[in-house]
Amino acid sequence: MIDIATLAKQSGIAAHTLRYYDSRGLITAVSRSGLKRVYADGVWLNLRLIHLGQKVGMSLQQIDAAFGLSSQIAVRRETFNLQAQAVAEQIRHLQTMQALLQHLSACAHAQHLDCPEFQALLNEVLPQQQ
Known part of the structure; x- marks a missing residue:
């Protein structure tokens, strides 16, 4: 068992954020010690799953739906497939931006706008608006 103050300190997550997660059902206090919420040791798994979801760009609602944090933990594979596709698109975009920056640093043209590779x-990276 771990009280909210200790959980906040050990996890690096502000107590108000933990209370918000609790209000959304993403974590659940098992009791109270005075005015402090107390969590079971299993809360760490939920916090790790929340962190994972946030790292890959998921909203708290998507994280809850994917992992079933407000009910029974149950992986929703279709949610992860969609998020994996979104991450892959972000990677492709970042790789193109990296290539653009590398090209800019090594381009032999006096004016970048005269360079066909830069234009491409x-x-x-930023398609022209129609």
């Missing part, structure tokens, strides 16, 4: 990369 720019159009990939």
